[in-house]
Amino acid sequence: MLSKKTKYGLKALAYLASQKEKAPVQISEIAKCENISQKFLESILLSLRKSGFLGSKKGKGGGYYLIKEPNEILMTDVMRVLEGPISMVPCVSLNFYEKCADCRDEATCSVNKLMLMVRDANLEVYRNNTLADLIIS
């Protein structure tokens, strides 16, 4: 299941991407329009800023804004920041690899084999989509 954090983060990014003006947008506006707990959204936007997707401005007229163009923002990068590893098990993860404690041999592990295929299928989707591709109206 997709975490609320990721869901809210994606919605916020899409909201910012669909702005005509590039002026900063306040957290409160996004929270209201997308039905998100404002405090929770605060922490999500903060982590998106720290990972280089968003810029921010304090004080009156402040808020968050996209640093890059929507078509330059790959979903692989967004998902890794919001949701964590794209792989469903650490033993097939490109960026977060870890050996399974209980597993004898990856080469003959059926879970490993299946999850490798799943990982590649997901990567294919995330790599071929940018934030711009998700904006509809």
Place this chain on the structure above:
Amino acid sequence: MLSKKTKYGLKALAYLASQKEKAPVQISEIAKCENISQKFLESILLSLRKSGFLGSKKGKGGGYYLIKEPNEILMTDVMRVLEGPISMVPCVSLNFYEKCADCRDEATCSVNKLMLMVRDANLEVYRNNTLADLIIS
């Protein structure tokens, strides 16, 4: 992340599928060979039996065995029983559909659009693989 339940369930199914004999295999044997808590595995195998993948026999010489041939067991079906919905959000689920409480309009929702693609990519993998395809040695 893949739950331990699913991981253990898949390993147990693969273990049974790789048996030469079709004789019942005891829980304790599978638990030992695959490094799984026996009690936890008990409940997993029970649910696999109740969903029609396994048969069981009580008493001496008893245990679990596959009811169908490994190449007849689709991963879509296995995953839905062990892990639940294949979709990452209910609003794109084929078998467990639910409308998002917070979402105005699915047709213009960017999360919906992305997760629809992810669902299809995953389905493609699970539909094209049977238990037999996961057995390596």
Place this chain on the structure above:
DNA sequence: TGCTTACTCTATTAAATTAATAGGATAATA
């Protein structure tokens, strides 16, 4: 300068889910 605004940061709590354990009941075999 001082007031207002809006992001920043840390800490805590609540809720939900997952994982594991315990122990007795039931059925099959010899």
Place this chain on the structure above:
DNA sequence: TATTATCCTATTAATTTAATAGAGTAAGCA
């Protein structure tokens, strides 16, 4: 009828996720 191994319910422990609280900091403006 003793033994073996699954069946079933209930409970607890551990982990993760979601939400909340409140004080701190920087920017803008009169």
